Structures are given as C-alpha cells and as structure tokens.
Amino acid sequence: MSSNSLSRAAWTEFWSTQISDDGQLGCLQGSSDNLTKQLGQFWKDWAKALPRGGRLLDLATGNGFVIKQILSVRRDLKATGVDYSDRLPPAPRNAKLRCGIAMENLPFPSARFDAVTSQFGLEYGLMDEALAEVARVLRPGGRLATIVHLPDGPLVKHNAERAKSLAWTMDEERLLERATAAAAIGEIGTVARLIETVGNAALRQFGDGSAAAELCQAVARCLPLLNQPNSAFSRAVLVIERQAKFESNRIAALLGAANKVVSAEAMEELFSMHNFERVERVLIEAVPGHGAYAAMISAKRPM
Incomplete structure (x- = not known):
C-alpha cells in the first residue's frame, strides 16, 4: 500500500492482525471462494507468457496472494513483493517480501524486472508517480498487469x-x-x-x-x-x-482509491501516457450479469 491511503502505522496494524497464510485476499477477506479462485486464475493465465527465469515484482503485495498464484504455475520465476506496511504475513514459498516501501519510490535499479503486478494496490497510491516508477524498473518489453477497483462496481x-x-x-x-x-x-x-x-x-x-x-x-x-x-x-x-x-x-x-480509477477506459489512457503499449483490459464479474467489480489492465513496455 502507499502513504496516500491509510498511514503506514494503520496498514501495519491491519497486516499484524492478518499474520496467516490461508490464501485469503487480505483486504478482501470474507470474499467468496469463487472470487478468490477467479482472481487466482487470472494471474495463473497471465503468468504463462512470462519469460523463463524472469524477475517479478508485486506492488502493494499484502499477504502475497498474487505471487502465490503465479508461483503455483511458474516456479522458475524470481518473485519479490513490496508493501508500505512495516509488517506483513509470511512470504509465499520461494519469494521475498519487503516492508516499508512506497510504490512511488521503488528501491530497485532501472530495467530490473521482467514483470510487475498489483492487485487492488496501484489505485491506493499516486498512480502517475507509481506508473513512472514501474516504467523505470521494467526492462524493455517487460509486462505490467494490475487489477483495480471499479467505482460503480x-x-x-x-x-x-x-x-x-x-x-x-x-x-x-x-x-x-x-x-x-x-x-x-x-x-x-x-x-x-x-x-x-x-x-x-x-x-x-x-x-x-x-x-x-x-x-x-x-x-x-x-x-x-x-x-x-x-x-x-x-x-x-x-x-x-x-x-x-x-x-x-x-x-x-x-472508496477513495476506487474513485481515482474513474473508469477502465481512463486507466487504459493513463497507461498509454506512461509509454506502455498493447494496453488491454478485461472486466471481471463475480457473478455473470451482476456488473463488473474490477478491471484487469495489462500492457507492455516498448522494446
């Protein structure tokens, strides 16, 4: 998470009460098993196209849900998760989690990662600054995928x-x-x-x-x-x-984070402004016909 939503102390308190590795969605605890499986499958499918042995960075990682899903099908990847909280649940197996890091100021060299992910995290920060940092740490041709709240979902x-x-x-x-x-x-x-x-x-x-x-x-x-x-x-x-x-x-x-998103179309435009290409979006419905609750926006850095 970022300093621009709850304070670091507040997020630390939250994750200190969630010290478990039960596969739940952290901030969405209490969500249906269907929602958990649906989001997990999105990440598993997306990860198939990543380069073998590549480096993965997960922003606002929380309990490492995204990393855990991806590593379940791509054990060859080297995964790191960062979060603004000073304390997090245990890292998924074969992954590293780093606490106290804002997504707008990533402590990594340029072109370090082959892929960057975020699930309900990017919109909690300053998205312009965070996307600029993502663009910096991604190698040419690197991939970005983020799942964001929709304000009317x-x-x-x-x-x-x-x-x-x-x-x-x-x-x-x-x-x-x-x-x-x-x-x-x-x-x-x-x-x-x-x-x-x-x-x-x-x-x-x-x-x-x-x-x-x-x-x-x-x-x-x-x-x-x-x-x-x-x-x-x-x-x-x-x-x-x-x-x-x-x-x-x-x-x-x-609610504040969701209001930043405005719409899935606006997120596509924001990605393009930061020189991402092949920007695509998929609307996610928990129950068909009941409205999308989130959007997955994916893109690539130019070669």
Whole structure:
C-alpha cells in the first residue's frame, strides 16, 4: 500500500492482525471462494507468457496472494513483493517480501524486472508517480498487469453500505459510547436494553449480516463481562471500537482509491501516457450479469 491511503502505522496494524497464510485476499477477506479462485486464475493465465527465469515484482503485495498464484504455475520465476506496511504475513514459498516501501519510490535499479503486478494496490497510491516508477524498473518489453477497483462496481457499493451502517451505529446511535457510560455507573439492565434496541433497529434498517448488526452482536457477546471487576466490559468495548474505527478508515481508503480509477477506459489512457503499449483490459464479474467489480489492465513496455 502507499502513504496516500491509510498511514503506514494503520496498514501495519491491519497486516499484524492478518499474520496467516490461508490464501485469503487480505483486504478482501470474507470474499467468496469463487472470487478468490477467479482472481487466482487470472494471474495463473497471465503468468504463462512470462519469460523463463524472469524477475517479478508485486506492488502493494499484502499477504502475497498474487505471487502465490503465479508461483503455483511458474516456479522458475524470481518473485519479490513490496508493501508500505512495516509488517506483513509470511512470504509465499520461494519469494521475498519487503516492508516499508512506497510504490512511488521503488528501491530497485532501472530495467530490473521482467514483470510487475498489483492487485487492488496501484489505485491506493499516486498512480502517475507509481506508473513512472514501474516504467523505470521494467526492462524493455517487460509486462505490467494490475487489477483495480471499479467505482460503480458491486464490491465498492457493498463496502459503501458497510461504512454507512458503521457510521449509523457509532455516530448516530452512539452505541459503544452509551453502553460504556451505562456500564460505568452499574446500570447493567440499561446496557442490555440498549444493545437490544439498537440491534433490532439495525436489523430493520440494514439487515442481518450488516456491519451495524455485527457491531451490536459483538457488544452483546461482552455482556457477561458486566459481572466481572476492573471494568472488563468497558475494556472489551474499547477493543471493538478500535476495530470498528479501523474498518471505517479502511473502507474510506478503498472508496477513495476506487474513485481515482474513474473508469477502465481512463486507466487504459493513463497507461498509454506512461509509454506502455498493447494496453488491454478485461472486466471481471463475480457473478455473470451482476456488473463488473474490477478491471484487469495489462500492457507492455516498448522494446
């Protein structure tokens, strides 16, 4: 990720809670298995044309999902992933991950790599500067492929709805603040009634499975702590509040990144402006007929 979305500390905190190698999509955790397999297949197919023994660089690598997919079919490649976060999950086998690196200032010599990739990463940075760096580190004839959010896609709409329901629970209903205040003066019954009232309203307004409903359920699970000493309930609610605020900030970064894309056509033009050729795009639908949630833009450097 880049300094132009969430702060380095925020991304470090996020990846510090995702230290696993489970094949999930990192920032898209909770996505369907179909989505995971679909994106993985895109990368596997794209990698087939790369030169044998070539060097691969993955930007905003996160948990190394892209590298893992590519190396599963091209073990001969030498893969490196970089990310703005100061901490990342373990690197995929036979790959290197480097932390604390902004995509707008890559610490590699010119013409170092045969291919550069990014999945939901390029749009989080300053795209002009990042593409200039990609053009610099790619060798003549090198290939670039990036999967980007589309601002009108279902994935962005889903996250916008989550942000709306989180804001309703945190700011409008002030659930966590009111529950903590009531607990502090021993009004256990008030806390329980508050959670029930806000929870029912969340179900009516946003539905089961919404961020608002999830937040109410999380606080409800803390109710047994009201009978424990040393403000155990309040401490648990503070943890929930911290997680909810980070979720809100993460979604805000996603929405901001998606808005930079404007359209798949605009991304094609941006690639061409940086002297990439044979620019192609593929729209990606999780469910046929339900709208594209992302676009894969691929291109080559001139020889």
